[in-house]
Amino acid sequence: MVQSGKTSREIGASRRIYLSLRDQITSGVYAAGDRLPSSRALADELGVSRTTVTAAYDQLISEGYIQVRQGAKPTVTADGRPSYARSVPPTREITPQLSAYASRAMALPKHISADQAMLQYDFRYGDVASSDFPKLAWRRALNAAVLAHRERLGYEHPAGNLALRQTLQGYLWRARGIECDVAQIVIVSGSQQALDLCARVLVDDGGRVVLEEPCYAMARNVMLATGADPIAIPCDKDGMDTSRLPDPKGVALAFVTPSHQFPLGGVLPSGRRKALIEWAVAGNTYIIEDDYDGEYRYDVRPIPPLWMTGQDRVIYVGTVSKTLSPTLRLGYMVLPDTLVEPFVRCKQITDRHSASFEQEGLASMIETGAYESHVRKMRRLNAERRAIFLKAMADAFGDEVEIVGTSAGLHVVVWFNRIAASDEERFADCARQEGIGIYPISRLFAAPTDQRAGFIFGYASMPVTLIGKGVDHLASAYRSRLRLD
Amino acid sequence: MVQSGKTSREIGASRRIYLSLRDQITSGVYAAGDRLPSSRALADELGVSRTTVTAAYDQLISEGYIQVRQGAKPTVTADGRPSYARSVPPTREITPQLSAYASRAMALPKHISADQAMLQYDFRYGDVASSDFPKLAWRRALNAAVLAHRERLGYEHPAGNLALRQTLQGYLWRARGIECDVAQIVIVSGSQQALDLCARVLVDDGGRVVLEEPCYAMARNVMLATGADPIAIPCDKDGMDTSRLPDPKGVALAFVTPSHQFPLGGVLPSGRRKALIEWAVAGNTYIIEDDYDGEYRYDVRPIPPLWMTGQDRVIYVGTVSKTLSPTLRLGYMVLPDTLVEPFVRCKQITDRHSASFEQEGLASMIETGAYESHVRKMRRLNAERRAIFLKAMADAFGDEVEIVGTSAGLHVVVWFNRIAASDEERFADCARQEGIGIYPISRLFAAPTDQRAGFIFGYASMPVTLIGKGVDHLASAYRSRLRLD
Numbered sequence: 001m002v003q004s005g006k007t008s009r010e011i012g013a014s015r016r017i018y019l020s021l022r023d024q025i026t027s028g029v030y031a032a033g034d035r036l037p038s039s040r041a042l043a044d045e046l047g048v049s050r051t052t053v054t055a056a057y058d059q060l061i062s063e064g065y066i067q068v069r070q071g072a073k074p075t076v077t078a079d080g081r082p083s084y085a086r087s088v089p090p091t092r093e094i095t096p097q098l099s100a101y102a103s104r105a106m107a108l109p110k111h112i113s114a115d116q117a118m119l120q121y122d123f124r125y126g127d128v129a130s131s132d133f134p135k136l137a138w139r140r141a142l143n144a145a146v147l148a149h150r151e152r153l154g155y156e157h158p159a160g161n162l163a164l165r166q167t168l169q170g171y172l173w174r175a176r177g178i179e180c181d182v183a184q185i186v187i188v189s190g191s192q193q194a195l196d197l198c199a200r201v202l203v204d205d206g207g208r209v210v211l212e213e214p215c216y217a218m219a220r221n222v223m224l225a226t227g228a229d230p231i232a233i234p235c236d237k238d239g240m241d242t243s244r245l246p247d248p249k250g251v252a253l254a255f256v257t258p259s260h261q262f263p264l265g266g267v268l269p270s271g272r273r274k275a276l277i278e279w280a281v282a283g284n285t286y287i288i289e290d291d292y293d294g295e296y297r298y299d300v301r302p303i304p305p306l307w308m309t310g311q312d313r314v315i316y317v318g319t320v321s322k323t324l325s326p327t328l329r330l331g332y333m334v335l336p337d338t339l340v341e342p343f344v345r346c347k348q349i350t351d352r353h354s355a356s357f358e359q360e361g362l363a364s365m366i367e368t369g370a371y372e373s374h375v376r377k378m379r380r381l382n383a384e385r386r387a388i389f390l391k392a393m394a395d396a397f398g399d400e401v402e403i404v405g406t407s408a409g410l411h412v413v414v415w416f417n418r419i420a421a422s423d424e425e426r427f428a429d430c431a432r433q434e435g436i437g438i439y440p441i442s443r444l445f446a447a448p449t450d451q452r453a454g455f456i457f458g459y460a461s462m463p464v465t466l467i468g469k470g471v472d473h474l475a476s477a478y479r480s481r482l483r484l485d
Numbered sequence: 486m487v488q489s490g491k492t493s494r495e496i497g498a499s500r501r502i503y504l505s506l507r508d509q510i511t512s513g514v515y516a517a518g519d520r521l522p523s524s525r526a527l528a529d530e531l532g533v534s535r536t537t538v539t540a541a542y543d544q545l546i547s548e549g550y551i552q553v554r555q556g557a558k559p560t561v562t563a564d565g566r567p568s569y570a571r572s573v574p575p576t577r578e579i580t581p582q583l584s585a586y587a588s589r590a591m592a593l594p595k596h597i598s599a600d601q602a603m604l605q606y607d608f609r610y611g612d613v614a615s616s617d618f619p620k621l622a623w624r625r626a627l628n629a630a631v632l633a634h635r636e637r638l639g640y641e642h643p644a645g646n647l648a649l650r651q652t653l654q655g656y657l658w659r660a661r662g663i664e665c666d667v668a669q670i671v672i673v674s675g676s677q678q679a680l681d682l683c684a685r686v687l688v689d690d691g692g693r694v695v696l697e698e699p700c701y702a703m704a705r706n707v708m709l710a711t712g713a714d715p716i717a718i719p720c721d722k723d724g725m726d727t728s729r730l731p732d733p734k735g736v737a738l739a740f741v742t743p744s745h746q747f748p749l750g751g752v753l754p755s756g757r758r759k760a761l762i763e764w765a766v767a768g769n770t771y772i773i774e775d776d777y778d779g780e781y782r783y784d785v786r787p788i789p790p791l792w793m794t795g796q797d798r799v800i801y802v803g804t805v806s807k808t809l810s811p812t813l814r815l816g817y818m819v820l821p822d823t824l825v826e827p828f829v830r831c832k833q834i835t836d837r838h839s840a841s842f843e844q845e846g847l848a849s850m851i852e853t854g855a856y857e858s859h860v861r862k863m864r865r866l867n868a869e870r871r872a873i874f875l876k877a878m879a880d881a882f883g884d885e886v887e888i889v890g891t892s893a894g895l896h897v898v899v900w901f902n903r904i905a906a907s908d909e910e911r912f913a914d915c916a917r918q919e920g921i922g923i924y925p926i927s928r929l930f931a932a933p934t935d936q937r938a939g940f941i942f943g944y945a946s947m948p949v950t951l952i953g954k955g956v957d958h959l960a961s962a963y964r965s966r967l968r969l970d
């Protein structure tokens with residue numbers, strides 16, 4: 001029975017009758033087994049139409065407060081009388097039975113969250129400048145996606161929008177030399193989801209995984225929450241020291257950042273690349289190549305990804321977080337053939353697929369060339385930020401600091417020769433009080449070894465005009481701290 | 486060193502030198518230990534600047550092909566010579582070592598995917614009509630989000646955008662009578678992610694979970710992939726038969742659709758609601774209340790959610806998939822206090838947070854009232870679709886079918902009295918060949934019991950003008966099939 005012909009006034013009257021009767025039942029005015037007036041009698045009494053009362057009764061029936069037997073008056077059900085007040089003690093006093101996964105997640109160090117106070121000079125890595133975002137181009141691409149003609153709106157393929165995967169295939173070839181089938185590309189909600197899916201598909205509780213030391217914290221967190229047993233392989237100025245890899249047998253996967261080790265900035269040389277691939281082949285082990293900032297290499301040309309050498313062993317992960325914005329939550333994976341189906345299935349169980357309009361918007365930006373022209377612009381802008389930052393640091397600190405990882409990416413690591421590693425957090429707090437955000441590197445080590453304090457400085461979100469000032473302020477804080485010591 | 490001052494011509498020359506030398510190294514023209522010319526000598530020879538050669542050499546060094554010792558000529562490294570061709574056999578011949586999770590996911594029946602052929606009359610449940618989507622309002626809301634002033638673009642709080650959570654708090658109160666704190670609301674990428682997070686946070690491999698019988702397939706899939714031991718509780722016309730619940734001790738959670746059982750359409754009466762909550766309290770068990778189509782109730786008013794009765798035990802899950810579009814991937818959870826932190830942490834590990842612009846767009850639509858006015862319009866439109874569908878079915882099939890679940894939602898279940906349950910898939914195939922999509926209900930049962938064939942008919946994506954025609958075509962297919970039997 002369609003009720004769409006009812007006026008809002010009739011609905012209001014039904015609602016009032018329903019609420020009034022419900023209250024009378026729950027408060028005990030009507031007890032279990034009591035009879036309510038017939039719908040005709042109540043309609044006459046209230047001066048409303050019979051359908052108005054019937055609608056209220058139907059609602060009470062559907063919620064189980066009353067029941068009607070053929071031809072009889074409605075009676076209050078025996079099990080009725082729910083109370084909508086909190087009827088159980090607040091769970092604050094109850095310990096929830098969490099899964100092993102959630103218990104491990106709760107034990108992780110709390111990750112820097114977005115709700116921290118705004119700082120005047122924030123060298124937080126991972127953020128990008130709002131002014132760099134191509135608002136008009138993105139709006140145009142998104143509008144086209146929203147207004148595009150469609151037969152129907154339904155769940156998309158879990159691997160992602162086909163147009164996006166096709167344009168990405170070309171982009172990956174042009175930008176990174178990757179030759180792959182469209183079927184090997186899976187769109188994800190940011191590279192974080194790619195890492196999480198890798199853990200789901202390849203790692204069991206207790207499984208062994210190789211991580212870099214130091215390591216991207218959110219990659220380690222994924223593995224620790226999964227219950228993996230992490231093996232930290234030290235990194236030097238050339239990235240992971242592959243001579244220290246364990247026996248690959250029984251190792252589920254290795255997580256590496258070969259283009260620009262995070263955070264130290266080393267570029268994995270060809271010998272180590274070869275060793276890593278051979279190691280993975282020997283162990284039937286997979287390698288996650290997180291190419292998180294592969295677009296930002298300022299000299300000559302980007303290095304061919306590890307994927308090129310060992311595509312049957314390597315899961316390539318890319319993202320638009322550093323070229324467009326981390327808030328978009330768009331990333332992509334290039335998978336070995338045999339892993340495509342397991343990843344697609346797990347992606348579908350996880351969240352069906354990533355947001356369609358944003359996928360189509362990115363496809364359209366790549367298609368029109370707007371994306372690559374934006375990437376070039378960003379490379380220039382960030383090269384400028386980097387140059388200003390390095391010059392300001394050299395002027396302010398001279399040889400009191402050592403700066404590493406300067407050839408690529410959107411951050412560097414600065415070692416302070418005269419601050420002890422144990423003072424890292426204190427110095428970061430002290431800088432924070434001056435409105436400067438710097439981020440201790442020890443947090444990224446399973447077991448820190450350096451005697452000096454080190455900090456990650458991201459510059460991609462800093463207005464060019466503030467970088468020098470931020471460094472100068474930091475230098476003042478540094479000098480007064482040294483005087484105090 | 487900043488290279489931004491280099492001209493593209495110089496970069497081109499560097500690139501050519503780099504490629505040429507790289508080829509000579511990998512092809513063996515230069516062997517390990519061989520010396521390359523000094524940068525000055527090579528620059529003279531090629532008639533380019535020395536920095537052009539240096540840039541090419543730097544690239545070769547960073548990739549590990551050559552090394553330079555102080556003052557000496559560059560030499561080819563011992564471990565150089567990578568080959569960028571596929572150097573290992575394709576993994577097609579290798580069986581990947583999948584996790585237990587992925588192995589279970591692979592064993593699930595393949596879920597209907599989006600890449601099926603387009604049908605003329607598709608009663609697929611879950612889709613919505615593209616023409617119903619409020620393109621202009623959504624575009625306006627999204628544009629405002631993209632153009633809004635921001636200091637920087639960084640990761641948001643994993644629980645979601647604060648403005649959205651605040652407007653949702655009001656919406657949930659107005660539309661569903663839910664009174665909760667903003668802190669209890671977590672934004673997710675569609676209700677699928679909510680179900681997946683529930684499994685992550687609360688269910689271990691081997692954990693017991695209560696499911697409805699029949700059950701929403703993607704909810705069961707989440708639990709099966711997690712390794713849970715599902716307990717199927719039969720549903721009748723009033724939803725789950727709570728008298729058949731098992732001992733709650735050791736049961737991690739129960740998944741229910743109390744407003745409109747999926748797919749049978751029953752509304753859980755108050756007595757069963759009370760029993761379910763008491764059961765959960767007794768076992769320290771959580772209940773997922775999937776309110777997937779709570780906005781679509783055509784008589785009187787929506788039923789208060791289960792959450793109202795037992796908010797300390799109930800995880801409320803809502804979505805905009807049925808009011809706006811399933812392609813947006815936006816949903817929300819209202820959590821018991823003690824579960825907020827575990828869910829927020831697991832959400833962060835999973836994908837950091839859901840896409841920001843879409844969250845802000847929804848916030849703005851709710852804020853301006855555009856969302857609720859759209860929901861009202863959709864309720865009218867779908868009531869009309871439902872009425873047309875039911876009338877067409879009555880005209881075409883009379884008492885040869887039984888239709889259930891008509892009081893709410895965007896679908897009904899139709900039992901065909903003269904088709905055997907064992908013929909369901911065959912009849913669906915036969916309809917499909919006539920361009921009609923109908924979806925067998927047996928797929929949603931752990932163990933089907935009905936003797937008759939049943940199908941889910943979704944009507945929300947059908948143009949009003951096609952519904953009657955679709956039913957007529959189905960009736961022809963049905964008659965000719967009966968003749969054949």
